[in-house]
Amino acid sequence: MLFVSDNTAPVHPQVWDAMRAADAPDAPYDGDALSQRLDAAFSALFDRECAVVWTSTGTAANCLALATLVPPYGGVVCHDDAHIEQDEAGAPEFYTHGAKLMLAHGPHAKLTPENIAAVVDPIRDDVHRVQPCTIAITQATEQGCTYTPGELATLTAYARAKGFSVHMDGARFANAVAHLGCSAAEAGPAHGIDTLTFGMIKNGAMGAEALILFDPAKAAEAKRRHKRAGQLQSKGRFLAAQLLAMLDGDLWLANARAANAAATAIAGAAVHRLLYPCEANEVFVRCTAEERANLRDQGFVFYDWGPDAARFVAAWNTPAEAAQALAKAIASL
Template identity: 70%
Template sequence: MTTRLFVSDNSAAVHPHVWEAMRAADAPDMPYDGDALSQGLDARFSALFGRECAVVWAGTGTAANALALACLTPPFGGIVCHYDAHVEADEGGAPEFFTHGAKLMLAQGEGAKVTPETIAAVIDPIRNDVHRVQPVTLALTQATEQGRVYTPDELAALTAFARERGLRVHLDGARFANAVAHLGCSAAEAAAVQGIDSLSFGFIKNGGMGAEALLLFDTALADQCRRRHKRAGQLQSKGRYMAAQLHAMLDDDIWLENGRAANRAARIVAEAAPERLLDQVDANEVFMRLSSDEREALRAQGFAFYDWSDTSARFVTAWNTSAEDAGALASALSAL
């Protein structure tokens, strides 16, 4: 029986152009991040976002997020994020480890989206209280862990609020391509790029092999970040293979077309049983109410996915999820 994977977009194949780019990089060049490809990343991403940035490649999204937060937050500071955020729920304490002790401060919000009001509810009661950790950084996720996307207006309101309260802003963009594809706007608009200090731009979930981009829009942080990058064991000696992956995904906007393809497949799945949806589907994650018997029935037909709770499941589509596989899952859901 064929297994059809909807477990995670991390299960997807590597895009062929990425393999080609890595093969093309297989020639002598300077080690670490001194090669021509690594040195060209700043200009490439600055052009994409229309704002100067310094770029550091990293081997995982966890490392990219944790490095950014460490650069923005002192050990005695706080990082405000949604209680469902990846940095809180899925990174094994890496933000606390990389920051040497900064505290995660958890806010509420539907669809794993925070608002100025839910952030204020966390930070206002403790403002200027020497006995309480004070917030320093706001960590946002685009798209969120529940597959929701912040609109440019929502992000603008959040970044303006952060500036008002003296907070730095990091954007976790593990599924940033899916968010841009959903919004149909520029990368700069989807990131509220004028209001953020850093962005982890996800490629591994979107057709990359093993490289993520950490963008520092506050370029004064670049030297500190590169030292932390080395100290964290992220500075690979043959860095050109990391940089090659990032360049490859930017070529011809492959990153964006891959995001669109994953979103299209998710819509096929979502439209099969709209009455079962836990939330609206903005990106490439579909959360559905399913009993344990129904989940087992789907698995018996060869579908692989994660249980989200005792009464629900999560289906994640990827850049290479075929219309056939998405359609097969849609049919199976309709038949339940």
């Protein structure tokens, strides 16, 4: 029973159908009819004009967004538990040609004006210091928590006052929207987010993520960087097909709701063990090495999360029976 990662989930049948339908002659690269539909489709979802660039990985999407926003001599403020710091192997620095990650700390892997100010206010405004110019946040965060619309409004107002741009890593953006019960716009773009990586692979796609630029004027630069980074695939219609299939009938939201429901069932049995609130599809639980071995002996597969904790991730296809079995097993530890 797999709770290692939502990346273990299969491709949703609706996505396979869309890719099969795309298996016909069309223009190469991003000149095909499906790729040409992306801007309008995502603009309708977010109720604002945007430009969309497909990528094959979340790492590429995040780093291309940062490279478009940040000069090589600039700084990116992110949480010290952020994926761009912990799990992207220096790719942000590589794609930006040297921009510095500036690490802030705060509960639930969230940034606030206060913990950002603690990092940026001591920096002298002179040529001897890297100057911050972008804030990077994650929705939902690496600790499975979400920014509310009110928190985002406060954060982006602070960013605008400081002259900072804002990038949102949305690897689990769909799960955040499902938890918040708000529109896709209210979960991020409505508050002045400059760029968003809308994660689809963890949520039912095969190999396509959407890099969304809410200033379409930046699209030309992003596309040049996209090509230079080796991301411009010659048969781009198959990536576009996946993104459009995920939007069709709000499949992205239905899948996220299913994953969140499974995680909520697990978290409900581990209330007194939870490291963080369960606000998406990840559950972080305090348990000893012996207890983790006990769970693995029962057939549950998951990651250790430090010496005294485990992480369980539900996916769009997690059977309710498996989630209930894990909940029962945790409750009986």
